Amino acid sequence: MLIPVIMSGGAGTRLWPVSRQAHPKPFMKLPDGHSLLHRTLQRALCLDGVEYVLTVTNRDYYFQTRDEYAGVEGSGEIRLEYLLEPAGRNTAPAILMAALHVQEKYGGEAVMLVLAADHVIDDQTSFNRSVRQATRLAAQGDLVTFGIRPTRPETGYGYIETGEALDDAGGYRVSRFVEKPDQATAERYLSDGGFLWNAGMFCFRADAIIAAMQIHAPEIHEQALKCWNDTGKTEPVEIDARGFAGIDAISIDYAVMEKAGNVVVVACDFNWSDLGAWDAVSELIEADERGNRGNGQTLFVNSSQCYVNNDREDNGRLVTLLGVDNVMVVDTPDALLVADRNAVQDVRKIVARLRQERHPAAELHRTVHRPWGTYTILEEGRGFKIKRIVVKPGASLSLQMHYHRSEHWIVVSGTALVVNGDREYLVRKNESTYVPAGSKHRLSNPGQIETVMIEVQSGDYLEEDDIVRFDDIYGRGE
Numbered sequence: 001m002l003i004p005v006i007m008s009g010g011a012g013t014r015l016w017p018v019s020r021q022a023h024p025k026p027f028m029k030l031p032d033g034h035s036l037l038h039r040t041l042q043r044a045l046c047l048d049g050v051e052y053v054l055t056v057t058n059r060d061y062y063f064q065t066r067d068e069y070a071g072v073e074g075s076g077e078i079r080l081e082y083l084l085e086p087a088g089r090n091t092a093p094a095i096l097m098a099a100l101h102v103q104e105k106y107g108g109e110a111v112m113l114v115l116a117a118d119h120v121i122d123d124q125t126s127f128n129r130s131v132r133q134a135t136r137l138a139a140q141g142d143l144v145t146f147g148i149r150p151t152r153p154e155t156g157y158g159y160i161e162t163g164e165a166l167d168d169a170g171g172y173r174v175s176r177f178v179e180k181p182d183q184a185t186a187e188r189y190l191s192d193g194g195f196l197w198n199a200g201m202f203c204f205r206a207d208a209i210i211a212a213m214q215i216h217a218p219e220i221h222e223q224a225l226k227c228w229n230d231t232g233k234t235e236p237v238e239i240d241a242r243g244f245a246g247i248d249a250i251s252i253d254y255a256v257m258e259k260a261g262n263v264v265v266v267a268c269d270f271n272w273s274d275l276g277a278w279d280a281v282s283e284l285i286e287a288d289e290r291g292n293r294g295n296g297q298t299l300f301v302n303s304s305q306c307y308v309n310n311d312r313e314d315n316g317r318l319v320t321l322l323g324v325d326n327v328m329v330v331d332t333p334d335a336l337l338v339a340d341r342n343a344v345q346d347v348r349k350i351v352a353r354l355r356q357e358r359h360p361a362a363e364l365h366r367t368v369h370r371p372w373g374t375y376t377i378l379e380e381g382r383g384f385k386i387k388r389i390v391v392k393p394g395a396s397l398s399l400q401m402h403y404h405r406s407e408h409w410i411v412v413s414g415t416a417l418v419v420n421g422d423r424e425y426l427v428r429k430n431e432s433t434y435v436p437a438g439s440k441h442r443l444s445n446p447g448q449i450e451t452v453m454i455e456v457q458s459g460d461y462l463e464e465d466d467i468v469r470f471d472d473i474y475g476r477g478e
Contacts, residue, residue: 001051001110002135004044005098008037008057008065008117009088013348014277017335018309021363025275026117027064031284031295036275037068040117045074046124047113047131052079054101056094057117059084062236063371063474082236086244092255093224093247096213097239099206100228108207111138116200116274120284123270130170130268134203137171137264143212144203145174145257147196147265148272153186156276156345158198158253160265170267177258196267200274202252203266209256217255223247277344278328278337282307294319296331303327305341334366371474372397373450385462389443391416391451396444398472405459405466407435409443414451417444440470 012025019025026037034042044053057065062084069075083101085094095114102110113131121127134144147160163175177198181189189195204212214221227243257263273280285293285307292300296310297318309330310319319331326341339347354362367376372395376388391397391414399419409416410432418427419442420435426446427433435441437459445451469476 001106002047002049002113002131003102003106003110004047004050004053004113004115005095005102006037006040006044006053006055006115006117007091007094008040008055008061009085010118011351012118013351014345015275015281016347016351017330017332017337017361020361020365022060023064023365023369024061027061027068028275030120035068036120037065037117038072040115040119041069041072041075043121043124043127044113044115045072045078047128050078052081052106054081054083054098056083056085056098058088059086059238064369084236084238086239086241088249089244089247090249091252092213092217092220092250093244095202095209095252096220096224097228097244099209099213100224101237103206103210104233106206108205108210109139110206111135112202112204112206112209114202118275119199119201120273120275121270126268126270130266130270131203133167133171134266137166137266138203138205138208141205141208142262142264143208143257143260145263145265146199146201146203146268148199148268148270150190150195150197153183153190154197155180155183155186157274159189159195160198162194162196162265162267166264172265172267174257174263174265177253196265197272198253199268199272202257208262212256212260212262216259217250220248220250220255277347278307278309278330278339279341279344281309282328292321307341332365335361370397371395371476375455378454380462383458383460383462385457387455387457389451389453389455391443391445391453393445393448393450396473397442398467398469398474398476399440399442400470401440401468402437402459402466403468404437404461405457406437407441408456408458409433409435410454410456412452412454414445414449415447416451416453417446418442419444442471 008026010024011021012019015025018028027035029035044050069080083098102112138144158180159178161175163173165172223246227240230240230243275281282293287293290304292303292306294308298308298310299320302323303321305326306321307328308319319329328339328341328344330337351362367374373390373392378386378388411427411429413429416427418425418433421439
């Protein structure tokens with residue numbers, strides 16, 4: 001039995017301002033209109049005999065992940081399971097918890113294919129061939145990793161040095177793992193031919209990786225086992241927060257793969273990218289005769305080797321570049337990045353500064369996803385804030401109250417079922433209602449189409465933490 005395990009999380013700080021804490025890299029749309037997470041599930045569903053897919057993600061991303069999967073063809077024909085982390089603890093604890101889950105439900109001999117949700121792989125046929133080879137080796141008890149045959153002296157990836165060949169199909173013993181090299185070392189690796197890019201994908205039996213963790217990372221194994229025993233098994237499975245916080249944060253490479261003696265690598269020929277920074281994203285778009293790449297409303301004049309990401313949800317504005325070279329521009333409704341191409345690896349420093357200054361653009365987009373739908377901040381000023389709220393069919397906001405603001409709701413599409421104090425009533429298209437401060441209220445969509453409304457908030461304090469929740473169908477509580 002092969003069970004794909006999709007690891008979805010991480011802030012993707014080098015891809016700010018599109019990737020943010022509340023809407024990280026796996027949800028970022030590619031030029032084909034699909035997200036990285038969408039394409040990862042699609043890739044898993046194209047493998048032979050897959051009946052179950054396990055996704056390990058943060059609890060905050062559960063509903064958004066579920067919505068993303070709903071748009072993937074064939075996702076309704078398999079069982080989608082979720083393991084929800086209360087916080088990120090790197091890959092070793094996440095993979096071990098997934099292995100304990102798989103072993104308990106499907107047996108220790110079940111083979112796990114661990115896939116990162118932020119990779120781009122275009123050649124499905126070659127990918128499937130490599131997975132079949134990895135599955136065969138994993139079934140024998142080996143810990144399998146995937147290596148990409150390098151096409152350039154890349155300094156942004158880790159490398160794997162191959163050892164003894166196991167077969168004629170690209171399987172090798174791993175001689176050693178190598179950290180990201182400098183340019184001269186990367187050029188030597190490319191010319192030597194015995195090195196592969198470390199793709200960060202894995203394949204092993206559940207019992208094999210659990211045993212390896214017990215041998216090579218016994219403290220993490222003990223911590224994770226206790227945490228798993230304290231975790232409720234109601235689906236989706238929410239990992240025990242206190243126990244998970246006590247597990248050391250470490251990658252699977254450091255914890256096991258670099259230490260174990262039964263580690264093998266499958267050399268892969270498919271095109272692969274982990275989209276670590278904007279220069280990698282730009283390569284997904286065909287360049288013009290001067291090396292410029294862009295999407296949306298973009299115009300280049302007397303410029304070369306530039307990139308513009310202008311694929312905004314609000315259809316974008318015209319972005320023009322004149323007389324510049326090696327410039328990268330990323331435009332979003334509330335933040336604009338302009339960077340030298342050679343500095344894109346340092347975008348994370350901007351995010352660090354924004355977090356230090358508690359700027360909301362480090363965490364949130366102007367459009368914020370919630371379990372029930374989305375809200376978009378249209379305008380705000382002293383004493384007021386205007387939002388566009390979209391509620392999915394059958395969805396409901398929490399029963400809540402605000403101390404410091406009142407709200408005016410105007411329905412522009414669909415129908416809203418409103419609880420306002422002791423009253424419950426419908427508000428239809430072109431109708432409005434008023435919710436005073438201190439009133440318990442709830443907004444639901446009883447219809448078959450989205451409810452779209454404009455909310456005008458007024459008061460002395462308008463931040464999102466002025467919410468007292470009394471009841472919530474999504475488990476969010478005060």
